[in-house]
Amino acid sequence: MKPQELVLPTVAALRPYEPGKPIEELQRELGIGEAIKLASNENPLGPSPMALAAMRKALDDANRYPDGSCWAVSRKVAERHHVAPERIFMAGGSVEVLNLLAFLFLRPGLNAVFSEHSFAIYALATAASGGEGRAVPMKDGYYLDLDAIAAAIDANTRIVFLDNPTNPAGTIFRRAEWERLLERTPEHVVIVADEAYFEFVRDPDYPDSLAYHDERRMIVTMRTFSKIFGLAGVRVGYAVARPDLVSLLHNVRQPFNVTSISQAGVIAGLDDREHVRRTLEVNAEGMAYLEGEFRRLGLAYPKSHANFILVDVGDGGAVYQKLLRNGVIVRPMGGYGWPRHLRVSVGLPEENRRLVAALEKALGRAA
Numbered sequence: 331m332k333p334q335e336l337v338l339p340t341v342a343a344l345r346p347y348e349p350g351k352p353i354e355e356l357q358r359e360l361g362i363g364e365a366i367k368l369a370s371n372e373n374p375l376g377p378s379p380m381a382l383a384a385m386r387k388a389l390d391d392a393n394r395y396p397d398g399s400c401w402a403v404s405r406k407v408a409e410r411h412h413v414a415p416e417r418i419f420m421a422g423g424s425v426e427v428l429n430l431l432a433f434l435f436l437r438p439g440l441n442a443v444f445s446e447h448s449f450a451i452y453a454l455a456t457a458a459s460g461g462e463g464r465a466v467p468m469k470d471g472y473y474l475d476l477d478a479i480a481a482a483i484d485a486n487t488r489i490v491f492l493d494n495p496t497n498p499a500g501t502i503f504r505r506a507e508w509e510r511l512l513e514r515t516p517e518h519v520v521i522v523a524d525e526a527y528f529e530f531v532r533d534p535d536y537p538d539s540l541a542y543h544d545e546r547r548m549i550v551t552m553r554t555f556s557k558i559f560g561l562a563g564v565r566v567g568y569a570v571a572r573p574d575l576v577s578l579l580h581n582v583r584q585p586f587n588v589t590s591i592s593q594a595g596v597i598a599g600l601d602d603r604e605h606v607r608r609t610l611e612v613n614a615e616g617m618a619y620l621e622g623e624f625r626r627l628g629l630a631y632p633k634s635h636a637n638f639i640l641v642d643v644g645d646g647g648a649v650y651q652k653l654l655r656n657g658v659i660v661r662p663m664g665g666y667g668w669p670r671h672l673r674v675s676v677g678l679p680e681e682n683r684r685l686v687a688a689l690e691k692a693l694g695r696a697a
């Protein structure tokens with residue numbers, strides 16, 4: 331007997347999440363020593379130095395189990411958002427929260443609604459739970475269509491997943507659309523506002539979903555330490571939600587889902603305002619540079635509000651391979667339904683210049 335016959339058919343048919351290619355892997359393959367990676371929307375400045383120091387110190391107690399309740403971290407995060415600690419759920423990356431929500435609220439016969447071309451984990455987590463994933467087409471090419479998403483909700487919908495900014499397009503939805511969606515969403519639906527790139531957004535009409543929590547609706551706001559704080563490798567994300575929903579998440583999490591090293595790192599990282607400030611500065615400069623260079627090369631892109639940008643290069647797969655051969659890792663978008671596109675994470679100035687030079691060469695535009 332095959333184990334595949336013993337699990338839900340939707341699970342047996344799943345393909346694992348495809349991450350960005352690791353730098354070491356490309357260096358091994360090419361036998362080179364200086365590849366760069368602009369493929370996973372990481373912080374190019376590295377981790378917060380304050381977080382690093384705290385994590386080094388925490389290693390001394392690595393023989394002890396972590397605080398499974400994340401008492402100190404939850405309090406610190408709660409203070410930052412001016413909410414009660416009972417509303418905070420800490421996890422091993424926000425991806426863990428997505429998986430737990432699907433595990434809790436979905437099963438065969440129920441469905442989750444999300445946008446086509448949104449973060450890949452929504453479809454994966456939904457399929458893993460046996461639920462039906464309803465991918466709603468985007469509007470104007472690159473924008474979440476919140477009205478169409480609201481229209482796709484029915485009596486069997488349990489979750490709406492919304493990434494704002496959305497990954498990989500980098501676009502946002504604004505306050506008026508969000509408020510319309512809230513009005514149209516019935517009370518039996520958990521609304522997940524995945525704000526992994528929240529800190530990068532400068533648009534005055536960008537809605538902070540935290541301002542819309544109340545005891546009637548089930549809104550889950552998700553944030554992460556993987557992006558602006560530069561701690562993707564230590565895996566910490568969190569949800570802010572009603573205490574009764576948070577308590578369900580605790581029922582199904584691993585007993586020690588956030589390591590002691592990670593907890594120490596994020597507590598210190600939260601205070602590192604200088605690292606956050608520099609990250610925003612480097613990102614804004616890099617984004618302006620990449621936009622300018624893409625325009626010069628005649629490449630179309632939607633305006634991004636995050637730390638990455640989606641660009642139409644004609645044949646994403648071919649250009650991706652050519653960039654790899656020049657030691658530059660970006661993300662091909664065929665798996666996201668955009669075979670013409672690449673997603674490029676904003677890097678350090680010299681990394682961005684190297685990407686542009688390799689891109690010019692790949693497109694046959696080099697002088």
Ligand SMILES: Cc1ncc(COP(=O)(O)O)c(C=O)c1O
Nearest residue numbers: 423424425449497526554556567
């Ligand atoms: C929209 C979105 N949500 C969540 C995540 C995952 O973040 P984490 O590292 O906290 O699991 C990402 C990472 O790329 C993302 O783009």
